[in-house]
Amino acid sequence: MKVLLIDIDDSRANKIDSILASAGIELINFNNQHADIYQIVGEMHPEIILVDTNSSNRDTLEHLAQLNKEYPRTVIKLGNNRSESINRLAADAGISIYAIDNMPPRLLQSLIDITLSFFHSIDRLRAEVLALKPEIDARQILNNAKKFIVETYGLTDEQATDLLNKNANRQGRAITDVARQLMETGSFV
Amino acid sequence: MPTINNKNGIRLEKTDISLGFIPLTDCAPLVIALEKGYFRNEGLNVTLSREASWAGIRDKVGLGILDGAQMLASIPVASRLGVGGPRIDMISAMVLDLNGNAITVNNDLYDHLFSVDPRSEFSPLIAAQALQCVVEENKRAKRPKLRFGVVYPCSTQSYELRYWLASAGIDPDRDIEIVVIPPSKMVTAMTDGDIHGFCVGEPWNTLAVQQQLGHVVATKYQLWNNSPEKVFAVSESWSNENPATHQAILRALIKACIWLDKKENRKTAAKMISQAPYIALPEETVALSLMGLSLKHFGQMPEKVDDFHVFHRYSANFPWLNHAEWFISQMYRWGQLTTPINIEETVAAVYKPSLFRIAAEAVGLESPSIDRKTEGNLHEKNLLMKSLQIGPNQFLDGQVISVGGIIKYLEQQSLSKADIPALRLINVQKEA
Numbered sequence: 001m002k003v004l005l006i007d008i009d010d011s012r013a014n015k016i017d018s019i020l021a022s023a024g025i026e027l028i029n030f031n032n033q034h035a036d037i038y039q040i041v042g043e044m045h046p047e048i049i050l051v052d053t054n055s056s057n058r059d060t061l062e063h064l065a066q067l068n069k070e071y072p073r074t075v076i077k078l079g080n081n082r083s084e085s086i087n088r089l090a091a092d093a094g095i096s097i098y099a100i101d102n103m104p105p106r107l108l109q110s111l112i113d114i115t116l117s118f119f120h121s122i123d124r125l126r127a128e129v130l131a132l133k134p135e136i137d138a139r140q141i142l143n144n145a146k147k148f149i150v151e152t153y154g155l156t157d158e159q160a161t162d163l164l165n166k167n168a169n170r171q172g173r174a175i176t177d178v179a180r181q182l183m184e185t186g187s188f189v
Numbered sequence: 190m191p192t193i194n195n196k197n198g199i200r201l202e203k204t205d206i207s208l209g210f211i212p213l214t215d216c217a218p219l220v221i222a223l224e225k226g227y228f229r230n231e232g233l234n235v236t237l238s239r240e241a242s243w244a245g246i247r248d249k250v251g252l253g254i255l256d257g258a259q260m261l262a263s264i265p266v267a268s269r270l271g272v273g274g275p276r277i278d279m280i281s282a283m284v285l286d287l288n289g290n291a292i293t294v295n296n297d298l299y300d301h302l303f304s305v306d307p308r309s310e311f312s313p314l315i316a317a318q319a320l321q322c323v324v325e326e327n328k329r330a331k332r333p334k335l336r337f338g339v340v341y342p343c344s345t346q347s348y349e350l351r352y353w354l355a356s357a358g359i360d361p362d363r364d365i366e367i368v369v370i371p372p373s374k375m376v377t378a379m380t381d382g383d384i385h386g387f388c389v390g391e392p393w394n395t396l397a398v399q400q401q402l403g404h405v406v407a408t409k410y411q412l413w414n415n416s417p418e419k420v421f422a423v424s425e426s427w428s429n430e431n432p433a434t435h436q437a438i439l440r441a442l443i444k445a446c447i448w449l450d451k452k453e454n455r456k457t458a459a460k461m462i463s464q465a466p467y468i469a470l471p472e473e474t475v476a477l478s479l480m481g482l483s484l485k486h487f488g489q490m491p492e493k494v495d496d497f498h499v500f501h502r503y504s505a506n507f508p509w510l511n512h513a514e515w516f517i518s519q520m521y522r523w524g525q526l527t528t529p530i531n532i533e534e535t536v537a538a539v540y541k542p543s544l545f546r547i548a549a550e551a552v553g554l555e556s557p558s559i560d561r562k563t564e565g566n567l568h569e570k571n572l573l574m575k576s577l578q579i580g581p582n583q584f585l586d587g588q589v590i591s592v593g594g595i596i597k598y599l600e601q602q603s604l605s606k607a608d609i610p611a612l613r614l615i616n617v618q619k620e621a
Contacts, residue, residue: 038368053249056371058242063342063369066273066525076248076275087252096248 004046005029006037007055008095015118016050020111038064041071048072048111049098053090061098072098078105085112093119138176145179199232202431206235206438209246209258212468213372214391214475215286215419216259218500220462222445231437239466242371243341244274250424251277256431257423257438259285263516265422267343269539270517272526274343280428281420282544283439284506285446287499287580289418289478290346290409291394292353294386295379298323298335299404310486313407313585317357324364338370338378338387348519349412350388355604356586362523379403390418391478391498392470398484399474405485407585410496414569414581415503417512428544439548443506450501455479496580503580504557506549508540511561514595521599524606529615532595565589 003025005013013029020027030040037060041049049072051058065073075097076086089095089112099108142164149160167188168175182188206228210216219237222228228235238255240246247264249255265279292313294302298320302309305319324335339347351361361367370378370387376397378384386403387393397403409416421442428435448454459476462468468475477484479498482491499505513536520526537560546556557578566589569581590598596616600609 053245054241055245056241056373058244059341059371060369062244062274066342074244074248074275076251076277087254090248090252091254096245 001048002026002028002044002046003048003050004041004044005031005050006057006061007031007052008050009052012093012095012119016115019114019118023114037061045070046072047100047103048108050115051096051098053094053096058096065098070100072100075099075108078109083109083112085109085116089116092116141176141183142179145182148183199433199437201232201434201437203256203434204232204234206233206256206434207238207254208235208438209238209240209249209255210467211240211243211246211259211372213393213419214462214468214479214498215289216467217449217458217462217479218285218421218442218445219259220467221449221458222441224461225445225448227441227444228438231441233434233437233441235438237466241373243344247274247277247279250279250422250427251275253424253427256427257421257435259419260422261341261344261346262417262420262512263343263345263348264341265420265539266513266516266536267520267525269535270520270526270530272343272520273341278425278538279422280425280539280541280544281422281508282428282435282541282548283421283442284417284508284512285419285421285442285500287415287418287503287505288408288410288496289498290349290388290390291405291483292350292386292388292407293379293394293397293403293405294320295382295384295403296401298385299406302406309406310404313353313411314356316406317353317359320354321357321359324359328364334364334366335385336366336368336383338368338375338384338389340369340372340375340389342369343520343525345409345416345418345516346388346390348516348523349409351519351523352412352585353388353407355602358603360604376400376402392468392475395477395484396470396474398487401487404487405483408483408494408497410494412585413564414567414583415496415499415505416515416582417505417509420508435544436548436551439545440552443501443548443552443554446501446506450499450505452481455481499580502577504578506545507557508542508545509557509560509562510536510540510542511564511590511592511595513540514561515564515590518595518599518602518607521607521612522602522605527606527608529608529611531615532612533616561592563589563591 017027028044037057041064064071077083145164146157146160149155149163164175164178168178208219210219223235223237243261246258246260247268250258265281267273268277268279301323302316302319305322306315309316309319337350339350354361372389372393375387375389375393379397379402394405398405449458459472459479463470463472463475481493481495481497483494483497484491514532517532542560549556564582565584567582596612599607
């Protein structure tokens with residue numbers, strides 16, 4: 001089975017490729033703004049096209065589907081049913097799907113689900129990294145402040161931590177706040 | 190979450206609204222409704238989403254990713270019928286603008302047309318006939334077909350280009366090649382020599398002429414005076430679930446269209462819509478056609494065409510059912526639609542004059558009391574008084590479509606692929 005990818009950036013394409021290739025699907029990645037979509041589709045005869053939802057080449061794909069009944073056409077329903085996964089594929093992964101008429105809905109559904117599950121795991125990873133970031137930033141600031149104190153006042157690491165803690169306690173503020181202020185203004189208060 | 194719109198005390202089902210648009214001059218009603226605060230005054234928090242393709246807009250509205258969008262007037266009709274795309278039950282209660290498109294040919298082809306008949310410079314009919322001579326010449330010399338670009342297969346521009354070609358006996362499906370290219374790439378495609386001409390909305394024709402790439406040989410106004418171009422469309426299920434919100438959007442858009450139609454506001458409008466988040470082209474390129482100046486040939490004074498863009502006058506915003514009928518007639522003519530359908534029922538399911546009337550009344554406007562009107566019977570020279578309710582409606586080929594006479598009209602169209610007897614069987618309406 002041939003799947004053509006259009007305007008899907010490499011970071012997405014590489015991942016889809018590694019998953020689909022193991023299922024025996026031949027993936028053709030096409031990411032050239034200047035090439036002729038008519039020629040590409042005409043020569044390759046893909047059974048499925050995955051295209052960036054916001055690609056400006058989409059209206060040309062619509063024309064191809066109109067010119068030739070054998071070419072893939074937009075899928076927004078599976079069989080006669082509204083499909084939540086097609087919606088999520090477009091909304092979350094930014095991918096729209098075109099398939100030839102006699103593509104079994106069940107096969108399409110699996111393909112979409114596989115693609116989606118991949119994107120969701122990546123998205124979750126990204127969300128987790130994002131959630132971690134403030135904590136990492138806070139540690140960085142604290143370390144910088146300690147280093148500053150050690151270098152400026154000739155104190156040990158332990159003494160620098162003590163100093164920051166004392167100032168934080170006295171002012172009733174978080175230690176990272178005091179550290180941030182120290183780095184920004186050079187003063188504890 | 191239901192909220193109360195404080196100002197008018199109307200309960201809106203939804204206040205955070207996302208609307209799609211394509212960077213073209215006639216995205217103006219949406220932009221103005223946002224920038225001038227008409228949406229805000231209705232209690233709506235609208236985000237405008239710039240889209241790269243009509244297929245993208247269509248599917249996002251169908252899937253509920255967008256609440257509504259600017260669309261080619263033919264798209265809701267085509268989607269309802271599943272022509273050139275998936276079947277989506279879309280409705281439109283409002284037309285955003287009339288006219289605004291043009292057909293541009295590259296310099297080489299224009300010189301050729303001019304050498305066949307110099308009146309090609311100002312007459313779309315003669316330019317089409319000259320093109321027919323060129324097409325015949327190319328056939329004899331076994332040269333490849335001329336290529337013309339449009340932005341979407343079932344688009345107003347596609348039907349306009351085909352209408353113009355067919356007026357001179359050129360078969361758009363056999364004598365030339367039509368390709369689909371996004372509006373933003375149209376001018377580049379002409380520069381690269383990929384296409385010899387195109388039919389597209391502004392500001393792309395003006396840009397092509399300003400860059401000395403080509404000449405405008407026909408405007409949409411000349412092909413069919415004051416014909417509908419873009420509509421505001423939503424999915425039927427969205428409209429059923431959000432009737433008050435739909436009305437609030439319509440009211441804001443009507444106010445924007447009234448504002449836009451005032452001559453003195455057009456310069457400000459050009460400044461707003463040419464900005465980076467919208468069209469992202471020089472203000473002077475966008476301003477020209479908005480100011481009613483039709484630039485056809487580089488180095489010549491632009492023609493004064495007050496009606497180049499019409500946003501409100503001539504009952505422009507009213508979704509005339511007979512306009513939707515015309516799109517269906519062209520789908521049959523060019524073989525995009527082959528199944529015989531009940532035309533009257535179909536158009537009434539898509540265009541919604543009743544919804545428009547409610548919104549218009551709420552902003553203190555009178556609406557036409559009829560849903561259909563005759564087309565092609567009013568020449569601009571015959572309209573003695575400049576009426577704001579009704580404008581010229583002539584076709585390039587001088588045809589007239591009476592109310593209920595769409596099949597009779599279709600029967601008279603040249604090169605038609607329509608199965609008239611089958612259509613007559615299903616459409617047992619009284620023909621005028």
